[in-house]
Amino acid sequence: MLLDREAYIGKLDDRAFNLMESNMQLAWMYVQLTNLGEGKDIDWDLSLEESPQAFADLEAARELARRAARGDVVPAQ
Amino acid sequence: MTAAKRIAQSMTLPCGAVLPNRIGKSATQEGLATPLGHASELNVTLYRRWSEGGAGLLISGDVMVDYSHRERPGNIVIDDNGGIDALRRWAKAGQVAGNQLWMQINQPGRQTPIDVQAHPMAPSANMAGLPPEGFGMLRAMTEAEILDLIERFGRVAATAREAGFTGVQLHAAHGFMASSFLSPLCNTRDDAWGGSLENRARFMIESLRAMRRAVGNDFALSVKMNAADFHKGGFDMEQSMAVIAMLNAESLDLLEISGGNYDAPAMIGAMGSGSPLARKKAERTLRREAYFMEYARRARPIATMPLMITGGSARWMRWRRLWMRMQLTSSALPGHSAHPPIFRQSCSMAKRRKSR
Numbered sequence: 001m002l003l004d005r006e007a008y009i010g011k012l013d014d015r016a017f018n019l020m021e022s023n024m025q026l027a028w029m030y031v032q033l034t035n036l037g038e039g040k041d042i043d044w045d046l047s048l049e050e051s052p053q054a055f056a057d058l059e060a061a062r063e064l065a066r067r068a069a070r071g072d073v074v075p076a077q
Numbered sequence: 078m079t080a081a082k083r084i085a086q087s088m089t090l091p092c093g094a095v096l097p098n099r100i101g102k103s104a105t106q107e108g109l110a111t112p113l114g115h116a117s118e119l120n121v122t123l124y125r126r127w128s129e130g131g132a133g134l135l136i137s138g139d140v141m142v143d144y145s146h147r148e149r150p151g152n153i154v155i156d157d158n159g160g161i162d163a164l165r166r167w168a169k170a171g172q173v174a175g176n177q178l179w180m181q182i183n184q185p186g187r188q189t190p191i192d193v194q195a196h197p198m199a200p201s202a203n204m205a206g207l208p209p210e211g212f213g214m215l216r217a218m219t220e221a222e223i224l225d226l227i228e229r230f231g232r233v234a235a236t237a238r239e240a241g242f243t244g245v246q247l248h249a250a251h252g253f254m255a256s257s258f259l260s261p262l263c264n265t266r267d268d269a270w271g272g273s274l275e276n277r278a279r280f281m282i283e284s285l286r287a288m289r290r291a292v293g294n295d296f297a298l299s300v301k302m303n304a305a306d307f308h309k310g311g312f313d314m315e316q317s318m319a320v321i322a323m324l325n326a327e328s329l330d331l332l333e334i335s336g337g338n339y340d341a342p343a344m345i346g347a348m349g350s351g352s353p354l355a356r357k358k359a360e361r362t363l364r365r366e367a368y369f370m371e372y373a374r375r376a377r378p379i380a381t382m383p384l385m386i387t388g389g390s391a392r393w394m395r396w397r398r399l400w401m402r403m404q405l406t407s408s409a410l411p412g413h414s415a416h417p418p419i420f421r422q423s424c425s426m427a428k429r430r431k432s433r
Binding site: 019029030033034036037038039062066069 | 105107108109112117118119120122123126151208
């Protein structure tokens with residue numbers, strides 16, 4: 001999956017665009033892995049542009065769950 | 078023989094393990110572990126589904142050997158933190174269809190994010206090639222830390238076997254610890270672990286030896302290595318070929334070929350984001366199926382171990398047709414899903430040239 005490069009010409013240089021696109025691709029993949037792990041199907045309607053927010057929402061929900069499970073949390077050293 | 082028939086054939090690895098077919102799922106970090114770094118029920122469900130997909134080989138997302146150096150929150154960690162029962166459930170679910178399930182083992186080194194580690198250990202305190210945000214100031218490892226990390230790889234490999242995995246893979250690609258030791262840009266040490274290519278390869282080779290000692294000779298051992306870093310002055314194809322020749326002396330069951338790192342993520346089709354030609358290159362790369370195949374063809378006459386390539390399985394319908402033909406031509410795949418077990422980093426295997 002790729003973004004439409006032409007829509008970003010003049011807004012982002014190649015390096016910034018490629019990093020943004022890579023991050024969106026990874027966010028899309030992580031959301032879909034969670035779907036599969038939860039027994040759901042891949043959400044083919046999720047666009048690359050929507051993926052970072054969907055991933056952030058997912059991580060926020062996880063963080064809440066972690067806090068709810070207080071005592072299980074091991075801080076990074 | 079058609080490609081479908083060839084891919085559907087079983088394959089015996091040098092250690093004696095048998096892959097039921099030659100499609101493998103390459104490692105994909107799931108980020109689904111519990112806060113303690115244990116495998117979760119989401120890992121269990123995901124790998125059961127992948128196993129039912131019918132691939133002959135599943136390689137897990139990278140499992141960390143050090144809680145203080147994780148690739149991201151959500152990694153599974155084996156670092157005296159318990160969780161063996163969860164690992165067993167995960168291993169069992171990932172083999173329900175009779176496939177091989179290997180644990181990929183990693184220490185992310187310089188690519189450990191700053192919210193996990195403010196001062197990651199690395200071969201050298203050299204920030205070259207790291208994206209500008211998200212990574213802390215690096216700290217060069219002492220020799221004692223290098224030797225400790227090699228031992229950790231061995232211990233985690235032994236745990237993988239104890240938990241029921243059928244093999245292990247060292248992650249020596251994508252800019253993580255073992256990969257960064259190989260790179261002359263990232264590794265500027267002047268001791269026995271840096272300098273010449275032989276010295277830069279020492280960390281990877283000693284880690285593989287520690288893993289082999291820990292798991293014995295009848296257990297699959299693999300390494301994932303970059304074809305190149307795609308950085309000027311970095312680890313390139315010529316050096317990679319020379320390292321493959323070194324690996325021939327080790328008892329490896331599979332060499333998986335990938336490429337790139339966080340700054341030049343060739344493994345997902347983007348080549349060298351710093352280059353003005355990056356976009357054109359990326360688009361050309363994505364148009365090409367199996368974009369490390371050219372490298373594999375060069376490596377094949379040199380390597381004595383089986384090869385596996387990853388990346389570039391982008392044309393879904395093409396792979397689906399191949400998968401359907403496999404099911405029609407192979408009695409080894411009864412009742413498997415009509416959908417190939419391919420996700421982003423799906424793989425196929427080049428024909429094994431010769432056993433050791």
